[in-house]
Amino acid sequence: MIPSEPKITPELVAEHGLKPDEYERILKLIGREPTFTELGIFSAMWNEHCSYKSSRLHLRGLPTKAPWVIQGPGENAGVIDIGDGKAAVFKMESHNHPSYIEPYQGAGTGVGGILRDVFTMGARPIAALNALRFGDPKHPRTRHLVGGVVAGIAGYGNSFGVPTVGGLVGFHTRYDGNNLVNAMAVGLADADKIFYAKATGVGLPVVYLGSKTGRDGIHGATMASAEFGEGAEEKRPTVQVGDPFAEKLLLEACLEIMEAGCVVAIQDMGAAGLTCSAVEMGAKGDLGIELDLDKLPCRETGMSAYEMMLSESQERMLMVIAPGKEEQAEAIFLKWGLDFAIVGYTTDTLRFVVRHKGEIKADLPIKELGDEAPLYDRPWVETPKQQRIDPASLDITATLPGALERLIGSPDFASKRWIWEQYDHLILNNTVQRPGGDAAVVRVEDGPKGLAMTCDVTPRYCEADPFEGGKQAVAEAWRNLTAVGARPLALTDNLNFGNPEKPEIMGQLVGCLRGIGAAALELDFPVVSGNVSLYNETNGRGILPTPTIGGVGVLDDIEKMATLDFKANGETILVLGATTGWLGQSAFLSEILDREDGAPPPVDLALERKTGDLVRGLINDGLVTAVHDVSDGGLLVALTEMALASGIGANLAAPPPDMNPFAFWFGEDQARYIVTVESSAKALVLRRAELAGIPVAKLGTTGGDRLHIAGERPIVVDALRERHEAWLPIYMGAGLM
Amino acid sequence: MKSAVLVFPGSNREGDVARALHMVSGVKPAMVWHADTALPPGTDLVVLPGGFSYGDYLRCGAIAARAPIMEAVRAHAARGGLVLGICNGFQILCESGLLPGVLVRNARLRFICREALLKVERNDTPFTRRYARGAIVRYPVAHGEGNYTADAATLKRLEEEGRVLFRYVMPDGHRDDAQVLNGAANSIAGIVSEKLNVLGLMPHPENHVDPVVGPTDGRALFESIVGALEKA
Known part of the structure; x- marks a missing residue:
């Protein structure tokens, strides 16, 4: 233990977002006081964002299987069979908290993260979508957030070279302090060449690829697991900085290295960075992982083990390389000008061991880090039902044409051309249905097949009746895919809610999930991936419950679209x-x-x-x-x-x-x-x-x-x-x- | 026809233009890595594709213009060989000195992806022989830095020598420099070299070649090149 490392105090534990009983759980698990680095690792693994501790119990009820589902939830992205030996790989993920603090980088790295999730599985991204919610247009911060988020999405996606083909944008005062950025990516892969995080084989090199590690984004996932109060802007250092150019190189290098048969397991470094990716690779493969941080490519000097383990620097990957393939893999990465370093090995000890400067900074049971994360059955109350409105009871002074004119020019219904014209929606030359339709349609290679995709949810419905609102979000996605002629195949859900420690909010989450589950089951439209974003609250006021549904379907012949x-x-x-x-x-x-x-x-x-x-x-x-x-x-x-x-x-x-x-x-x-x-x-x-x-x-x-x-x-x-x-x-x- | 499409780190429309060339000429182009020093023997056409070479860091096109392969491109152009630079390719051609002027940020400072109307100013070039002179065509644009700028003397010379090949126009067919979508001087969308063998343009003809995807106004540009090379 280096003396300069802070002493573990109740205050320090609280700063890491861990509740006293959660800290007790750590003590019981490892039988001693954790080191500072270990405390950081636990906070990264056990926050809401990474552990799904409030939602896990209820997510279990979702239907996730169908004959065409190759991979359901639990991996970087869901995978479905679309015929002809091809698979669609897709997921939606939120980057809400960072996008409020720093809209350009927050939204950009949201896009970067979801693209990485897709190509980590061996798929080339062929389309991106995004579902955005902003506060009241009259709120002083809204214009700044719209401009920054849109420019951030454009700046990342356009440079990376993926067409941004669709999405939704809505405004409501309940998002004043918490705008939502839900980014979705869809990729195409050979159905028999999907790559997973699960490591196999003892003594194999664990390789670090991509950009160097810096001090950005430390505790990003922990920040994203808390409410905002006054001064949310001060959390700016927890937001990562994106480099779409590095990501584009990483994409090409990863796909090349996979094609060359070098990869045993691969995991991108997203939320909670190196910690989460290394633990997942080991735990899924029933293996231990030993990391030597002296080998880690760093952007700055003097970084501590704690900082390296918690950095959320972008455009980084961790891989287990096949025996004897190290040199070939390294040559491919050097060709693309990216860092390549062997930073550790797989072991048979089931321990997660981190060494730095000759010291052991962490030595933890790898399976328990994930499996023993707290799981809460939080108390919840059902949202009270509202009465059906009798139109005769309404006092309407507007005329029909007058009401239409107002609606069609209102923020939610007005054209979003100003936004989607900033997104390159034509690159790859496969966009057969451009933004503005019911669903975007992208040709699969040279056709005749096409993939249809859409994002949908009506938060007002979810607030009034979470069960019906959840059903409706799924049904509308299914309907939009159908309206272009596609067969809906599967969905990804991005669940955005307030503070789950409040029974009313928890009731919204539970109700929406039940509705989503019921609709997904009845429509044969399984959930194959998803993401949960809780604590979308500012000064105690939560967002409208917003379970965004991203749907994907297939058209056998795009000429019939x-x-x-x-x-x-x-x-x-x-x-x-x-x-x-x-x-x-x-x-x-x-x-x-x-x-x-x-x-x-x-x-x-x-x-x-x-x-x-x-x-x-x-x-x-x-x-x-x-x-x-x-x-x-x-x-x-x-x-x-x-x-x-x-x-x-x-x-x-x-x-x-x-x-x-x-x-x-x-x-x-x-x-x-x-x-x-x-x-x-x-x-x-x-x-x-x-x-x-x-x-x-x-x-x-x-x-x-x-x-x-x-x-x-x-x-x-x-x-x-x-x-x-x-x-x-x-x-x-x-x-x- | 033998064509070569250059690939720089950060290029991202190389596949689109390769596909268009294949579709129109029946031959797949060679993909040439930026670090190579020679073009494949017998190359007739070199294409610098769209994208964000080197992330557009420093200045767009500035780093790519100094890539090893660019010496071979200069030699090819000097021999009268055809060079086509689209979007980022146009930016690279300007930065490498093969074309005059520079492309700066769009006047409204936002990336623009939309269909643009262009006037084909002349059809006596290898790139436009299959268009009628003065034809109005639709190509999409997708750029954040497509605002063509040059000093007054250069602009005057380009105009006098008839080297503005593509110009943005309004729906009525006339140019309106005050309304032009990216602020380009003289509404310039594309220019050619003195010998008419090097074309740089911001809009993307390669994205308008396939009826399944959209309009096909870009096809004739590639057909023109194929025709010019067959004749030669």
């Missing part, structure tokens, strides 16, 4: 699925009447599935010309989006006389799609819907340059477009260009 724009004048517009006029928790209620209440729309999963299967069949058989799912904003917003994408207007019939027109046009009933059909196909489409038992109603006919509901003021599509495109550029102070 559906898009949402109206295709021609004179086509019949149909809505498939029942419209009851459900206004509870709707965008209309929130934006026009300034109230967020009522029960959210329930999701009938069996009906969802039946309706989706019908729509997919219609797309596959070429019977529909445009398809759009109906989600928040209801029928009229969906129709407007179809008109805006094409410049073609529509003549719409008045709603059924027994229904409130606002509820009809803006209600958010689930399991609905709008389709357009040529007159020759109309009878067949109606017949197919009837056979499937799905209600279908004619909404109107495409044509002209305006949206015209019978009896209402017509609205010129170009005028709607102006409103739709104006808000974000003006808000960001950038003019209309």
Whole structure:
């Protein structure tokens, strides 16, 4: 023990985010007081971010299996079989806390981290998406966060060379102190060449690859496992700094080294850096790991063992190299100008031993570091149910066209072009459905297959009814994939919540997870990867529960892909699925009447599935010309989006006389799609819907340059477009260009 | 036709342009590593692809312009061989002195990825013979530093010599330097060398060649090169 190392005191233990009973657990486990480095290692392994101690119990209930699932949760990313010997590898992960403190680097390294998770498994990233939530646009910090986060995502993804093809952006005052950055990456690999973290073989070299280790990001994962109070900005040193150029080199070098057969096991250094990656490799393979920190490539001199073990410097990998392959592997890394160092060996002792300058800095049981992490069954209470809203009870002064104009230009519905035009969404030349559609579609190699992908969740629903909200998030992702003609295959979930030590928040997490599980099961849409981000609170106020769902599906033939724009004048517009006029928790209620209440729309999963299967069949058989799912904003917003994408207007019939027109046009009933059909196909489409038992109603006919509901003021599509495109550029102070 | 696509650390559109060349010419190009010192024997066309060579650190294109392979590229250009630099490739050509001027940060300081309208100013070059003179074409741009700048004398000379090959235009076909998407001087999107054998352009013709993915206006640029080389 070097005398300069601090003495272990209750204060020091608390600073490491460990509760007194958790420290007792450490003492019992190792039978002595931990060294300073060991305390750091425990804090890294046992924080919420790495150990999932509050959520693990409830995550167990999620369906994770299907015949096409190659790898479910527990690895760097999920893996699914997409046929023809190919696999899709994907995951979504949050970088919320760092992105609030330092938006550019926080968001950029979020992208870097998720890309690394994907190529660690042997897959080349082919697409990125992101789900962003910001506070009230009027909050003084929001503009700064939007600008920084978007530039950070662009700066990293564009340079790395992955197309950023989709995502979502929403605003709500409950994210004022905690914006969310959920980054998703999708990669493509040969189904029989997936790489894992599990080390095999005793006495094999553990190799460090990539950028050098610096003092950045120390305790990043611990920071991300706590609430913010005043002065969150002071936590800036815990945020890592990204280097997309290094990551691009690391990608190419890793894929080359894998192709050359050099790799036994591989793990990226993400949250909790070297500690977490080394422990995982050993523990998964039932092996010990011995590290010699004198060999570690460092960016700065004089780094202590503690700092090296906890640094979250980016663009680093740990590998176990196959016997006799060290030289070949090193040559590949030197060609790419990256560091390559043998920093340790696998052992049969099941101990995690760290040496530095001739001293043993840590000697811990490797399996227990992970397996014996605290597991909490935290108390929780169910969120009280809300009443269904009766449209007749509402005092509405707006007109239908007036309400539409306001909605389509409001922060949540306004065009996000200002954002996605900063992302290179075309690189790799496979983007067959660009941002703005229901789901992004990326061609698989030279086709004809394509992968569809989307991010979805409606936090208002989750807050009002976590179970229905969780179901709805999964159903909407499934629906968006279906709306482009894809078969939904699997999902990744990024669970963003407040402080789980509060029973109400824990109740939201439990409820959402049950809803996600129920929908995933019913829709055959298993969870293959995910991430949990808790403690998204500032001064005791939590975010809206936001379980973001990233869905992936496959199209067998991209030529059959559906898009949402109206295709021609004179086509019949149909809505498939029942419209009851459900206004509870709707965008209309929130934006026009300034109230967020009522029960959210329930999701009938069996009906969802039946309706989706019908729509997919219609797309596959070429019977529909445009398809759009109906989600928040209801029928009229969906129709407007179809008109805006094409410049073609529509003549719409008045709603059924027994229904409130606002509820009809803006209600958010689930399991609905709008389709357009040529007159020759109309009878067949109606017949197919009837056979499937799905209600279908004619909404109107495409044509002209305006949206015209019978009896209402017509609205010129170009005028709607102006409103739709104006808000974000003006808000960001950038003019209309 | 034998083409060579250079690969620098940080290049990321080399695959896109290689695919476009293969699609149009039927021949796969050779991928040439920046640290090599010679081009494959008989190379007709050298392509410097898009990307962020060396992370765009220092100045975009500045480090790549000094890579070992660039001597061979200069010699190839001096012999009259065709050189095509797209996006980061254009930046590298400017930094290496093969083309005049420089590309600085976009006027609005943001990366821009969108389709741009371009006017093909002349069709008597190896790169544009399959376009009509004055044709308006759509190529996407994807750059943060595509704002072409040069001193007044250089701009005057480029214009007088007809070396501005591609110019950003508005939907009505006219240029508007005040509205141009990245702030480029004279709305310049692409220029050629004096001997018309070296082209640098910011937009990406290689991303508009495949009807499955989008418009195909970029195809004719590669067809022009194939045609020019066949004729030669």
